[in-house]
Amino acid sequence: MTTQHTSLKSMLREGGAIAVRFAKARTGSFVLAVVGAALFVAAIVASAIVIGWVTDELIVPVLDGGESYEDLLWPAMWAVVAVALWKAAAVILRRTAASFLQFRVQADARHDLIEHMLKLELAWYQRQSTGTLLAVSDTDVRQGTFILAPLPYGIGSSLLLVGTVVLILILDPWLALLAFFCLGVIVAVNMNGAWRMFNAFRDVQSLRGEVSGIAHESFDGALTIKALGRIDFETARFQEASERLRDKLIYVLEMMATYRVGVEGLLSAVTVIMVIAGALRINSGAVTPGDIVTIAYLLSLLFIPIRIIGFVLWSIASSRAGWERVQDVYDVRDLVPYGDLLADSDDTGAHVSGSTVSFAYDEGGAVIEDLNLAIKPGRVVAIVGPTASGKSTLTALMARLWDPSTGSVSIDGRDLRSFARSALPGEVAYVSQESFLFDDTVTGNIAFGVLASEGDVVAAAKLAGAHEFIQELPEEYDTTLGERGTSLSGGQRQRIALARALVRKPRLLILDDATSAVDPSVEARILERLRDSEMPSTIVIVAYRTSSIALADEVVFIDDGKIVAHGTHHELTAGVPGYARIVEAYAEDAAERAEEGRGA
């Protein structure tokens, strides 16, 4: 990993810009928090004045002068308590407003991130790891907004810093100059620390990402790892990353300890230096001993703002490191372009066509090359081809999950790209090999993103062959699925996903090996029902089994990203050797075996 060194200036400028952006977004709570902080700081000064007054008027006269305490005791105690009340109220105001600011900005940032991601192209999405994207939305947003916790306090308490220098200035300009210089040194040390921390923080953040990435991958591959007996290897791999993170953390924490303790020490040193310098000034008659007492006291109050300013600077460092990753996602401009066409509520199947379509994923060559295809409305079309021939890509292009690199895909002569956002799914439903279930009820999973009556949901489930097993679930259609819900088998998941497509009564239904985990006879029944149903769909299926292919009106045979043949199953079996080799592989195998059996 290389540490790109960011200059102190740019760190402060960009960190400041982040802070300003947040403060502007929620001005009200920001101002309230600053006011709360200022009131708190004022209360600290007030409490010092009260204690001074109580000392001078009550404690010294009574204990050393033997005077009576009758008159002043209660007022003095009340004054102390009143100042404490003031402090407490200021604390509540500052903390409440600052929390509102911080949590609201976090929620807003997360919402905006998700909203933005939902608009981005799948091509971009495919390049990311979902774990990283989640980490950006969760931890990076939290880290990016760290600055909001100490910022109002820092601004409010800085008033104390300014006030102190001004007060000293009134007492003696030379001492003020010295104080100003000393405090400047402390702030500079703080800044230097923040800047060094920033670069180290970045490394920590990226190492955290690495640790989390290994855990994600390793947990996903748990079965494979166990099957191959590689748990020790995975543990060693994880340990190595964890220890690199540990070393970086120790480095950061040691640095932090040095600065933290160092700055507090420096502040004590300033008080000592001021007292020594003050002694010299007394002798030259410029100030009185009382002034020095006041100055020493004022300086002791500076512990709070100096510490908070340190926090602010360090938070700028860590905020920028976190926000950088959030901003990277915001800055992605691979938005899916949409037109303004709305879905056609026509109840006929869609006419699908692709002309001179080519497509390539980021890395590697063309998956689809100069492909032309036309599918008539209402037809059932099977797409057949060898492993990795581009079948899935072709169906994804039909559903506009991807856009072709060249050429165009249209339904009823309308380019898919000319549809308005969310309009296309009103006409096209796509079911993939992997069925993703949401953390929702069966009904919620089926009626996903569409208004459907209970009857529609049940009808779709019946059509998808899912109704029977749904009825056996603990709460039938109200059973929760997904992360915290009931686990279903692969075949059951696929049927729920199929019902999700069917409930929308699409004009084009695309099934990309969507029933692979369903038993053959069940699959055949589902496909038969689909074909015979009243649904006015054009159906495109990626399939291997001849039983499924036989149900199709026509077959598109694709190899190496090109359409090799397009016709009926009979035509292709007779005329295209590559096709016959695939669809009849099992039958051939069985025949050969029978042959061998007889021969032996």
Added chain:
Amino acid sequence: MSSEPKGSGTIYALRRVFQETPTLRKGIFITIGFAGLGTLIQLVVPVVIQTVIDQDLLGADEVDVGSVLQKGLIALGAMFLAFLVRRQALVRLARASATGLSELRVRTFEHLHKLSILHTEAERRGALVARVTSDIASIQDFMDWGGVGLLIGVAQVVLAVVAMAIYRFDLALVVIAAVVVYTVMLVWIQRILARAHDKVRTRVAQSLGAMGEAISGLPVIRAYGAEEETRVKVADALDAQFRSEFRTALLGASLFSSAEMFAGLITAAVIGVGVVTGATSGMTAGTLLAFLFLVNLLVQPIQTLVETLNQAQSAGAGVRRILAILDTPIEIDDPDDPVLLPAGTLRIEFDDVSFHYKEDAPLFTGLDVEIAAGTRVAVVGETGSGKSTFSKLLTRIHDPISGRVLLGGVSLTDIATDDLRRRLAYVPQEGFLFDTTVADNIRYGKPDATEAEICAAITDLELDSWVAQLPAGLSTPVGERGGQLSAGERQLVALARAWIVEPDVLVLDEATSAVDPALEVQTRRAMEQLIAGRTSVTVAHRLSTAEAADEILVFDQGELVERGSHDELVAAGGVYTAMYADWVKGTQKVE
């Protein structure tokens, strides 16, 4: 997870973490000693300044600069010493926490891998990653910020109390009584706060879930045009999280402000008692003022400690979740005294095996199966028949609830994992690939495999032409989770990965289900030539595999209902006969 009250839960959890991680507590008393010493030395500075002001500045007409300078230098020296000692305490703490927590992280990771939860409850994987990332991070935060405050704070409180007792015992009693009352109050408030934090955590988990779904379900959301609905769902979850966070912060603010009130009240009380009794007991103003200074010293860390309570809550929750993992016993453990597998081909036996995933749904009860050494066996059955579980018991992904599975006459539980994995290879359906090249993924099965061995495995399986058409051959990167390859291609890599081990027993669980039929038949035929004499068990969805097997086991609802050769079973007129008819109908040539 245990169900003790939440308040003591946090303390219990934090204590457990120290027990579980010796590195964390190693030398902790030396660290505390450093922190205490540093705090003590630091007190020299205000004392010196006070002395300078009282004796040198206020007392005399002419200030003795030499004396001021001398005392100033003492103060500066003390300050530097305090810096060194306090820094050392923090550094020691940082090292211990970072090292200890890294150990805990790795241990939790390893433990999770040894449980079956990762592959039986696939949907929870995302949440389990949090155990080794954010949960550890929350403990780290507590150690580094709260722990420091705790360390210095406790040292300061002890010093202040001791100093107070030396000054004026009676006044010290007043202060201690107040501290006790306040502490009791804090514990009470902390319980309320704990409940609020629990609610926040639930809400955070919910909005994380909503965001996670929006991200991992993006292709489906896009395909169904459900962007707006998803956005609203996420927004609602985030709003709910915000409300509970804000409510908790409000509570925290009140708690923190109570510390200010406490400080005010205790100061007023000391002034009151001091002034009223002082006149008769002969206390001087100087003593009372010194005492007030100590009160201030005492109150400051109490405020920090209150803040620490906040962090302790979330750290405690993280610890509890990690402990819930570590406290789950490992199902599959290496034997203490392993028996070495005999050389040569191995036979397989299931001896009275019972198994279930969930208590109320038994899968196998008293299953007895014997597979002779060197036979090729196909396992078939409908979804849910137990055929896949059969392969997982055979490969010791799971252990039976009762009964034994034996390989070459040795119970699987007596075989060392390394020995077992060298002799037996298992290829599950998923074909999971790591984010590296094709060659490295194949090598994952046998880390010391040479390039030549990898090529030989590819050639054995007759996959040369497939490799040749990959963009960069064996060096082609497969992408995250093998995403750059098709599902069928991923299975081919997984197959080669098991093949390279040259196992004596090969177990395939629908390992070629996504490969096109022609290639599947070709690959299988290639393997058949090569595994002659070895034992193989193939769980098959496609019955072409069964046709080629020496023997077929037919499972139905957890029972072995039929077994025999293909021809025998087709003729038997049972479950297999019907399945095969279905298969033939699905794959026969359509005229």
